[in-house]
Amino acid sequence: MKILLAYKCHPEGAEDPFTSLLPAGLLSLHAVLLKAGHQVTLANLSGFTWGEVRALFKRL
Structure with a gap:
């Protein structure tokens, strides 16, 4: 099974290394x-806008 584990922090925290890192639970x-x-992909989408995230998901 293909699985995507994705994380996106709040936009205000996108530049903060503590809030933009993947949570340990996802790891x-x-x-x-x-x-x-399973075939698993981790994606840290913190640097992306919501529009970019939606476009990415549509391509998947």
Whole structure:
């Protein structure tokens, strides 16, 4: 199964390294899903506008 784990912080925090980093929980989920044999992609979308995020999801 293909799985996308995506994160987008609040726009005000996009330049803040503490709020724009991927949450540790997503990294843990990524590891568990990989071990279970899934094809997993992590995406940090904090630097993208909502319009860019929607366009990206439409292409997927």
